[in-house]
Amino acid sequence: MNEELLLGNIREVLNRLEDTIIFALIERAQFRANPVVYQKGRFAQIPGAESLCGYLLRETEKIHATMRRYTSPDEHPFFTDLPAPILPPLRFDENPLQPNQVNLNPQIREAYETAIIPFICREGDDAQYGSSAVCDVACLQALSRRIHYGMFVAESKFQEHPEPFRAAIRDGDRMVVDALITDIAVETKVLIRVQLKARTYGQDLEGRAGQHKIDADRVADVYRNWIIPLTKEAEVDYILQHPL
Amino acid sequence: MNEELLLGNIREVLNRLEDTIIFALIERAQFRANPVVYQKGRFAQIPGAESLCGYLLRETEKIHATMRRYTSPDEHPFFTDLPAPILPPLRFDENPLQPNQVNLNPQIREAYETAIIPFICREGDDAQYGSSAVCDVACLQALSRRIHYGMFVAESKFQEHPEPFRAAIRDGDRMVVDALITDIAVETKVLIRVQLKARTYGQDLEGRAGQHKIDADRVADVYRNWIIPLTKEAEVDYILQHPL
Numbered sequence: 386m387n388e389e390l391l392l393g394n395i396r397e398v399l400n401r402l403e404d405t406i407i408f409a410l411i412e413r414a415q416f417r418a419n420p421v422v423y424q425k426g427r428f429a430q431i432p433g434a435e436s437l438c439g440y441l442l443r444e445t446e447k448i449h450a451t452m453r454r455y456t457s458p459d460e461h462p463f464f465t466d467l468p469a470p471i472l473p474p475l476r477f478d479e480n481p482l483q484p485n486q487v488n489l490n491p492q493i494r495e496a497y498e499t500a501i502i503p504f505i506c507r508e509g510d511d512a513q514y515g516s517s518a519v520c521d522v523a524c525l526q527a528l529s530r531r532i533h534y535g536m537f538v539a540e541s542k543f544q545e546h547p548e549p550f551r552a553a554i555r556d557g558d559r560m561v562v563d564a565l566i567t568d569i570a571v572e573t574k575v576l577i578r579v580q581l582k583a584r585t586y587g588q589d590l591e592g593r594a595g596q597h598k599i600d601a602d603r604v605a606d607v608y609r610n611w612i613i614p615l616t617k618e619a620e621v622d623y624i625l626q627h628p629l
Numbered sequence: 630m631n632e633e634l635l636l637g638n639i640r641e642v643l644n645r646l647e648d649t650i651i652f653a654l655i656e657r658a659q660f661r662a663n664p665v666v667y668q669k670g671r672f673a674q675i676p677g678a679e680s681l682c683g684y685l686l687r688e689t690e691k692i693h694a695t696m697r698r699y700t701s702p703d704e705h706p707f708f709t710d711l712p713a714p715i716l717p718p719l720r721f722d723e724n725p726l727q728p729n730q731v732n733l734n735p736q737i738r739e740a741y742e743t744a745i746i747p748f749i750c751r752e753g754d755d756a757q758y759g760s761s762a763v764c765d766v767a768c769l770q771a772l773s774r775r776i777h778y779g780m781f782v783a784e785s786k787f788q789e790h791p792e793p794f795r796a797a798i799r800d801g802d803r804m805v806v807d808a809l810i811t812d813i814a815v816e817t818k819v820l821i822r823v824q825l826k827a828r829t830y831g832q833d834l835e836g837r838a839g840q841h842k843i844d845a846d847r848v849a850d851v852y853r854n855w856i857i858p859l860t861k862e863a864e865v866d867y868i869l870q871h872p873l
Binding site for chain 2: 400401404405408411412415428430431437440441444445448449452453454471472473475512514515518519523578581582585586588590591598
C-alpha cells in the first residue's frame with residue numbers, strides 16, 4: 386500500500402492537524418463573534434458582494450494558488466476563479482486517491498460562520514474585523530484540510546477490505562458505507578484527546594488560575610458536532626464515487 | 630493617562646501576543662528550515678527578485694492594506710508599495726503615540742530568516758515551501774506587532790517620569806534611555822513565562838512521553854536574543870524621536 390495510505394501515517398497527520406485547528410480556534414476566540422464579518426454585501430467596497438471574511442479568503446486563495454497550493458491532493462480551495470500557479474510544479478508522489486469531485490467547502494464555510502463562530506466566541510462586536518477575518522482564514526483552511534483528509538482514511542480502508550465497500554457502492558448505500566468507515570473507538574479517543582489539548586493549550590499561564598482562552602468542552606463539541614460528521618460525509622461521498 | 634498606555638493594559642496585550650507568537654513558532658517548527666524559501670531570486674517567476682517568503686508577505690500585506698490593517702497605530706508593514714484601504718476608515722481612539730518614523734521590520738525580517746529559523750527548525754529541506762512561507766507570514770506579523778508595541782511601553786514610561794527622559798533626549802544618549810526603559814525583573818519574568826508556555830503548548834499529547842513540537846528553551850532564547858533586544862531598540866528609537 387502507498388505509504389500515505391497507512392492508517393498510522395494518516396493518524397499522525399490528523400493528530401498534528403488537530404493542534405493546528407485548536408491553535409487557530411484559540412486565536413479566533415480572543416475576539417468577539419463580530420457577525421458583521423460574515424454579512425455578504427455589508428461593505429459596499431468589497432467586490433462580488435462577498436463578506437469581509439469571504440473577501441480575505443478569496444484573495445488569500447488567489448495568492449496561494451499562484452504558489453501551487455491547490456495542486457496538492459490534500460488541498461481544496463473554497464473559490465473556483467483562481468489564477469494558475471506561477472511556481473513550477475512540484476513533483477508530488479503519485480496521488481493515492483481515486484479521481485473524485487468531493488469538495489465539502491460550502492458546507493464547511495456555512496457550519497463555521499453560522500454555528501462554530503457563535504459557539505466558540507463571546508457574542509458581540511469589538512470592531513476587530515480584520516483580525517477576526519485573518520483568524521477565520523487560518524481556521525477555514527485547517528478545517529478544510531482536516532475534513533478532506535478523510536478521503537485518505539476512506540481509500541486506506543477500501544484497500545484493506547474492498548469487498549464490502551464494493552457491494553455498498555453497487556447499491557449506492559450511504560448507510561452501509563457510513564457503517565463500514567465508522568470506528569467509534571477511534572472517534573472517542575479523538576474527542577478525549579481534543580478536550581485535553583484544548584484545555585492544555587488554552588490555559589492562561591499568566592497566573593490567573595482557572596482562566597482559559599477557550600472553553601475546552603466546546604472545542605471537543607466542535608469536533609463531535611461538525612468536524613467528525615463532515616469528515617465522515619467526505620469519506621462516504623468519496624467511497625460512493627469510487628471505481629469498483 | 631490614555632487607557633492604552635496603562636502599563637497593566639499593555640502587559641496584558643503583550644502576554645496575549647506571546648501566545649500568538651509561540652503558537653506561530655510551533656506551527657513553523659513542524660517543517661524543516663527550508664532555506665530555499667528565503668533565497669531571493671530563487672524562483673524566476675516571482676516578481677521583483679523576491680524570495681518565496683517575501684513574495685507571500687508582500688502579497689498578504691497588499692490584501693491586509695485594503696482591509697486598512699496599517700491604519701492601526703500598532704501595525705507596521707514590511708513593504709511600502711501598498712494599496713489604499715477599500716474599507717471606510719475605522720474610528721481609532723486617538724493614537725496615544727507621538728508621531729515617529731520607527732520601523733524595525735528590516736531588522737526583524739533579517740533576524741527571523743537568518744537566525745531564528747535555523748534556531749527553531751530542524752535543518753534541511755522537506756519541500757514544504759508554501760506551508761513554511763504561510764507560517765513565516767504569521768510569525769513575522771506577530772513579531773513585528775510585539776516589537777513595535779514597545780513604543781507603547783516607552784510612551785507610558787515617558788509620561789510617568791518625563792524629566793530623566795527629557796535630559797537623555799537632549800543629550801541624544803541611547804545608553805541612558807536604554808537604562809531608563811530597562812526593567813530586569815520584568816524581563817526575567819517574561820523569559821520564565823515564555824519557557825513555561827512553550828513547554829506547555831509544545832507538548833505532544835498523543836502520549837509519546839517526552840516528545841515536544843518545539844524546544845522550549847530555544848523559544849525562551851528567541852525572546853532573550855532577538856525579541857527583547859529589538860523591542861528595546863524600538864523603545865529607545867522612539868524616545869530619541871520624542872518631542873521634549
